[in-house]
Amino acid sequence: MGECEVLTGRKGRFMKNTRKRRMFLAFMLLLVATGVVFVCNYVVVHSTTGKLFSTATHTPHYKVGLLLGTSKYVKTGQVNLYYQYRIEAARKLYAEGKIDYILVSGDNSTMAYNEPRTFRLDLIAAGIPAERIVLDYAGFRTLDSIVRAQKVFGQSELVIISQRFHNQRAVFIAQQKGIEAVGFNARDVNLKYGFKVQLRELLARTMMMIDLYVLNSQPKFLGEPVEIG
Numbered sequence: 001m002g003e004c005e006v007l008t009g010r011k012g013r014f015m016k017n018t019r020k021r022r023m024f025l026a027f028m029l030l031l032v033a034t035g036v037v038f039v040c041n042y043v044v045v046h047s048t049t050g051k052l053f054s055t056a057t058h059t060p061h062y063k064v065g066l067l068l069g070t071s072k073y074v075k076t077g078q079v080n081l082y083y084q085y086r087i088e089a090a091r092k093l094y095a096e097g098k099i100d101y102i103l104v105s106g107d108n109s110t111m112a113y114n115e116p117r118t119f120r121l122d123l124i125a126a127g128i129p130a131e132r133i134v135l136d137y138a139g140f141r142t143l144d145s146i147v148r149a150q151k152v153f154g155q156s157e158l159v160i161i162s163q164r165f166h167n168q169r170a171v172f173i174a175q176q177k178g179i180e181a182v183g184f185n186a187r188d189v190n191l192k193y194g195f196k197v198q199l200r201e202l203l204a205r206t207m208m209m210i211d212l213y214v215l216n217s218q219p220k221f222l223g224e225p226v227e228i229g
Helices: 003-047 079-096 115-125 141-151 164-176 190-213
Strands: 062-069 099-105 134-138 155-161 180-188
Touching: 003 115, 003 134, 003 164, 003 180, 003 190, 062 079, 062 164, 079 099, 079 115, 079 155, 079 180, 079 190, 099 115, 099 141, 115 134, 134 141, 141 180, 141 190, 164 190
Parallel strands: 062 099, 062 155, 099 134, 155 180
Antiparallel strands: none
């Protein structure tokens, strides 16, 4: 066997071993990442057990219901079911006297996109008096909405209104910020409609932990206090 053949064989084995090490490292990283996501999800679910309600009758009374925003329409132009069901949930809570005011917190990052204003119009159409609706235009993230409800709108007690999976994360954030909060679960959507949203939620819970415990993230904007009622 010539010297060139020996060198070529050694190089081939080295490349093969390098690929194996890289694949093993990638597998270990994936395993660790999966474990982190699993632990974050478990902590959120466990910490919010007993804090979520699906019927208005059993939901305790709070002065303010924090309605978390979302877009009214999906890309196909149809009404977003998450949006529609949150409107229904807020109306139900108010109609049964479980909340006195609705604080709508959502994204108004551009002149053409205004979640709180859109929610307000549909809440009024659903029978909620306009004077009972307060708008937070800087709820860009769930963390922003929760912290601003406390620091800007002066609320230390809240009923958070969204779908169950979202309420779990929102109530967890509220707990870490010293806010007494429960969640009222809006009707959920079927798995086919909401699979991508549910998948993103797992990642969102992991990012939330990083925001809370590593980055100590704060809302993009705060501002002058706003009194409700």
